[in-house]
Amino acid sequence: MINFYNTFGKVSMTGDYFAGLVSAAASSCYGVADMATSGASDTVKGMIFGSDHPDKGVRVTEDGGKLVIELHIKVTYGLNISAIVKSITHKVKYVVEDATGLQVKKINVSVDDIVS
Template identity: 30%
Template sequence: MKCRISTELGEIIVDTDVIAKYAGTIAVECIGIVGMATKNVKDGLVNLLRKENLSNGINVTVEDNRLCLDFHVIVAYGVSISAVSDNLIETVKYKVEEFTGIGVEQINIYVESVRVID
């Protein structure tokens, strides 16, 4: 899927994978986020994604040239999930809109697991 931005000189097309990778790097920098997650449907286990695969934990859809992002995250044990989620939403919305010039309509956060970090 792609986003289209029209300018006076032509059109800019941004692949949603680019947006997902960028959003993933922002997410893992947020305090309280251990990493992005993917769920193995076969056995129901949640796996922590490596930096090169962060976009697998994010689903980006485009509706009427507005972005909807779904994050599957692992949070640190002992943090407020609500506070971490609010920070993630605010940070990602601001930085993605600044980066792409496309408005973010909705951000959904799915907490897949909680991990103790050292």
């Protein structure tokens, strides 16, 4: 849960909200085939909730009042991975900062698979 204060008081946003927001932004980028599981917790959630749970491949944490976002993606074969990652980082940063008003400190993108 991410907490911050504004003129109206304390605002709390859940990790599920951020995960859904980030996942939708990343998935809409050209060349992203799917979000990948980012570890054992995603694997267990996939078994319980199905293969398409909202926080699949996304982890959002807070560091000094700024967000640190970790993404695990699958890309389409034959495309420039560097260009895809650059596109994702720009779009995710814009979408998150525009929707929440919070600053993004860092976005780490891991390409876990290449699909055809």
